[in-house]
Amino acid sequence: EVQLVESGGGLVQPGGSLRLSCAASGFTFSSYAVFWVRQAPGKGLEYVSGISGNGGSTYYANSVKDRFTISRDNSKNTLYLQMGSLRVEDMAVYYCARARGQWLAYYFDYWGQGTLVTVSS
Amino acid sequence: QSVLTQPPSVSGAPGQRVTISCTGSSSNIGAGYDVHWYQQLPGTAPKLLIYGNSNRPSGVPDRFSGSKSGTSASLAISGLQAEDEADYYCQSYDSSLSGSRVFGTGTKVTVL
Numbered sequence: 001e002v003q004l005v006e007s008g009g010g011l012v013q014p015g016g017s018l019r020l021s022c023a024a025s026g027f028t029f030s031s032y033a034v035f036w037v038r039q040a041p042g043k044g045l046e047y048v049s050g051i052s053g054n055g056g057s058t059y060y061a062n063s064v065k066d067r068f069t070i071s072r073d074n075s076k077n078t079l080y081l082q083m084g085s086l087r088v089e090d091m092a093v094y095y096c097a098r099a100r101g102q103w104l105a106y107y108f109d110y111w112g113q114g115t116l117v118t119v120s121s
Numbered sequence: 122q123s124v125l126t127q128p129p130s131v132s133g134a135p136g137q138r139v140t141i142s143c144t145g146s147s148s149n150i151g152a153g154y155d156v157h158w159y160q161q162l163p164g165t166a167p168k169l170l171i172y173g174n175s176n177r178p179s180g181v182p183d184r185f186s187g188s189k190s191g192t193s194a195s196l197a198i199s200g201l202q203a204e205d206e207a208d209y210y211c212q213s214y215d216s217s218l219s220g221s222r223v224f225g226t227g228t229k230v231t232v233l
Contacts, residue, residue: 107157
């Protein structure tokens with residue numbers, strides 16, 4: 001059974017940092033690109049960042065570029081998102097999702113349950 | 122502001138058919154990029170409903186169908202059921218500088 005389990009969310013002050021993790025199981029992790037997608041309270045879905053199966057290609061939304069860093073450890077079947085210079089507008093539930101298809105036409109067939117990031121002083 | 126526009130809400134009685142539009146442009150849907158659809162039940166993670174414009178993953182009822190034409194795509198739900206009350210999002214790729222990977226604005230489906 002494919003499972004994605006996020007962790008690392010919590011309360012952080014504006015300007016602070018946080019690292020999210022997503023533990024994957026039930027599939028060959030290194031064979032799939034994985035993405036972070038967030039959802040602010042009461043709002044829609046927003047792409048955040050993505051990384052190819054071997055880590056050689058990455059994607060960042062303009063809103064997080066130069067502040068967030070995505071990485072993966074295929075030996076640990078884990079995806080990471082290092083978030084820095086956090087802003088109030090980064091407050092959201094962060095989901096990790098497994099990607100299928102081609103890099104420009106990805107869709108997400110499995111999602112984690114999400115982890116809440118709260119940015120507040 | 123997403124480049125894929127959906128109606129904020131649609132509603133229907135049980136058993137009826139409802140459709141949700143996803144309107145894009147020549148830099149996304151009109152450029153031939155695939156459209157995918159997700160269902161998000163209250164308080165849960167999104168679930169893949171339709172991929173590649175019109176394909177249903179295993180386990181998704183055939184009451185759900187997707188189509189694409191020109192710069193728009195549509196999700197149809199026939200035989201509407203109470204458990205279909207959820208938020209629905211389209212997703213595609215946008216080749217413009219301000220775009221890239223995008224979700225639609227989302228549509229709340231209410232079963233009357």
